[in-house]
Amino acid sequence: MHIPDGLIPFPQFIIYWLFILPPLYLSLRWARQEMDEMKTPLLAVLAAGIFAIQAINLPIGMGTSGHMVGAVLAAIILGSPYAGMLLLTLVLVVQAFVFYDGGITTLGANIFNMGLVSCWSGYYTYRWLEGKLGTVSASFAGAWLGLVLSAITATLQIFLAGAFPLLEALVVMVTFHAVIGLIGEGFITATVVKFILVSRPDIMNLEQRKPISKKALFTAAAVVLVLAVAAPYIASTNPDGLEQAMVIMMGEEKIETTLGTSMQYSPPMPDYSIPGLGRAGEVLSIAAGTILVLAAGLMFMKFAGKNRVVTPGSGEDASSTGDGNNRKSNSSSSNNISSSSESKSKSKSKSKSNTDENGNDNIWVSEDRDWGTPYIIETRDLTHIYQSGSTKALNGINFSVKPGERVVLLGANGAGKSTLFKHLNGILRSTSGQVLVKGQPITKSNINDVRRTVGVVFQNPDDQIFSPTVAQDVAFGPMNLGLSPDKVERRVKQALEMVRLIGYEDRAPHHLSGGEKKRVAIAGILAMKPEVLVLDEPTNGLDPGSAARLMHLIMEMNQKLGITMILATHEVDLVPEFAQRVCVMSAGTFIGEGTPMEIFSRTDLIAKTHLRLPVVAQLMEQLKKDELDVALKLTIDGARDEILRVAGRRN
Amino acid sequence: MHITLYDIERESYKESLLHRMDGRIKMLMTLVIIIYVVSLPRLDIVTIERLGILWLYLVALIIVAGLNPVYAAARIAITLPFGLGVSILQPFIRQPFITEFNVLYKLGLGISVTAEGLLFGSVLFAKFMVCVTAVVLLSSTTQMRDMVASARRLGLPSELTLLFSMMIRYLFVFWGMLRRIRTAQKTRCFNIWNKNVPRRWILEQIGYSISSLFLRSYEQGERTYYSMLCRAYSADSQICVVTQKVGASDYMMFSVTLILIGLVQFCI
DSSP: OOOOTTTSOHHHHHHHHHHHHHHHHHHHHHHHHHSTTTOHHHHHHHHHHHHHHTTOOEEEETTEEEOOOOHHHHHHHHTOHHHHHHHHHHHHHHIIIIIOSSOSTTHHHHIIIIIIIHHHHHHHHHHHHHHHHOHHHHHHHHHHHHHHHHHHHHHHHHHHTTSSOHHHHHHHHHHHHHHHIIIIIIIHHHHHHHHHHHHOHHHHOGGGOOOOOHHHHHHHHHHHHHHHHHHHHHHHTSOSOHHHHHHHHTTOOEEEOTTSSEEEBOOSOGGGOOTTSTHHHHHHHHHHHHHHHHHHHHHHHHHHHHHSOOSTTTTHHHHHHHTHHHHHHHHHTTTOSOOSSHHHHHHHHHHHHHHHHHTOOSOOSOSOOOSSSSOSEEEEEEEEEOTTOSSEEEEEEEEEEOTTOEEEEEOOTTSSHHHHHHHHTTSSOOSEEEEEETTEEOOTTTHHHHHHHEEEEOSOHHHHOOSSSHHHHHHHHHHHTTOOHHHHHHHHHHHHHHTTOTTOTTSOGGGSOHHHHHHHHHHHHHTTOOSEEEEESTTTTOOHHHHHHHHHHHHHHHHHHOOEEEEEESOGGGHHHHOSEEEEEETTEEEEEEOHHHHHHOHHHHHHTTOOOOHHHHHHHHHHHTTOOOOOOOSHHHHHHHHHHHTTSOO | OOOOHHHHHHHHTSOSHHHHSOHHHHHHHHHHHHHHHHHSOSSOHHHHHHHHHHHHHHHHHHHHTTOOHHHHHHHHHHHOHHHHHHHHHGGGSOOTTBOOOOEEEEEETTEEEEHHHHHHHHHHHHHHHHHHHHHHHHHHHSOHHHHHHHHHHTTOOHHHHHHHHHHHHHHHHHHHHHHHHHHHHHHTTOOTTOSSSOHHHHHHHHHHHHHHHHHHHHHHHHHHHHHHHHTTOOTTOOOOOOOOOOOHHHHHHHHHHHHHHHHHHHHO
């Protein structure tokens, strides 16, 4: 939440605007000169990214959350406070005009505290500490201090506007921001910097940075301090609305108000003055207050730097051993969805935990199938209407899958396949109708079990993979299930083995090929030991070799482990080899269902869905037209046998 | 109710007298209203009456524009908490710029409600309310790219215009990206309040997703930049060209607003 319009009176907001315009001009000039002349588009795109990042809420504790500002982060990574200032200005303007987060007249004040004060103080703190603490810790400190100073500035601004007494407001604002700054600004900034150093060190380009002189550093610090203190003060002598400010300037001290009492306006400073020094005393008292808070902040940071984890690898295990017991007990009970009778759930959890303890991956899908229905997944009249549109993305879908089955959903782009998939593990909630997993409707209480049972691999692996290393990414799911560290490790190894990616554990996902990324994404789901694997366009964008290898893997998982496979595709050539059953979707409904042979014999159906016959089938059709007496075959082997038969070389 | 970028976009694509208005006029109108509101004295009961009339005028415009009332109310409600919080505290605070206070009620513990504080709080709230409503009206009746184009024609430097228009273009890309990343995380049971895993690990995961979003936006920026170069982009390139003309109805709306402000200022 930034300062809204109306809080800061007229003369003051103009002063803030005047103060931010020169640095803003310099930022633009910097963008032009330093960044390859016209690399400014990059900044705009990055600003959009930071805007999205600001929408992510971070858990702080006791149900509260905060979010990061990102200005110091941008300054550190792009190597100049100008970058942070420019990016944040873009973000704040869009926030003000589109979302009204922060006012329009107060934009100057908001850019002043978050762009100017925060970026310069944060960036130069980072540069100052870089040599002493290392890049990552220094960025933590810089970002944190930037946020706290920005909070102090904002408090001063609100105080000078007359809305709050200074000391009380400072205590509240500084404490609050010092705490959320540890996580929102400090921790996240350090994490991102670490991440960038690993995957794209060329962006930060640390070697090429010019050293900054101490003189420049102190000058910058002095300028920031003077600005933060002096600017609002100048404007605060006539604090009220334009009309009354002018009256006061013309020398009338008292103003009649409609309350019937006379009221005396006075600049807000005198209460906090050092006696006997006049105006200088007021300024000094504010400066002293600022420095005190700063010192307290630095002390806090030193303390925090010792205990909080800032540098990679330090104190990582300390936090994880404590919860060990808690997590173990939780993991064993997290496997059942249907717990209709106590004894049953007991026996099931036993068999599950045996699997886990021994690391035996042969038992994958539980033998217990007493769900009251033969289907592992079932949808009943499932209908979905997206909020934004009025058309039905799904319209009365009845889709059921038996355990161990291989089903293909065939349909053109926009037929509703991806929407259906998001229902199968409860990501979307249906407008009407039901989804049953193992005979149970999806509810809030079993949602995690449903997501463990039904693993969905999305089309674009980049959406799924976000960790700095392959192993960490695959561990993401098992960690969420609350498994102990050694179990997680075993699951990761198992999953990577299955997708043939052993040896890739420490690679950055960033450097993988498309096919490898896809396999990492599948491993990430496999590590949760799903009983159903849902794959959305798995071969999309892969070269034929990688696609074939991937399909082979999927078949293997189905046959060896008994994982139920549901696959969406519009690559018809894949279907005959893979599918036991095909469902054809068009405009949110099922328009056909059957074996691949049944489906591909119905030419009307194929034409309707903007698909085509598999090439083998096309060949057979062609041969038929050439009056050769062949039956329709879909697979290469089948076609070969049929042609050899007709040629008289086989029976 | 949860309002996203998509909701705002949907409303801004509607058709009405206000949606058709020239973007420049709408922006100027909003600025005039906001600046007038901010310039009003904050310890004057008349201010509340003036703001009340302006607010009713804006609500009428929202109705004329055919905006979804639930949407408009939700947007105002979402933006208000900070302003509301500041206003509600005022009666209990001794504002540093007022020297004499008339105590209305004593609540004990040294807390009391003052007439000046109450008035100041109410005026602040009224100011927030009018400003929020004005911006909700502007952003729901003007498409974002029109706002940028209008700002350009009002004199925003071309470099900033370029930055804003590109930012808006990619806002939706990253918004969607963020949504997909979150869906993929939900699929693997990620929940920030999950008590089974160490909090620090959760934070790290959020850190990683932010990092990858950051990196992806950076790389998107690079790709976009190179593709722009391929199409002969240079620092002097003009990106947006809009040639909407200010029509009679635009002048009329603007004058109505100005006249209303004049009436409010001098007749009350």
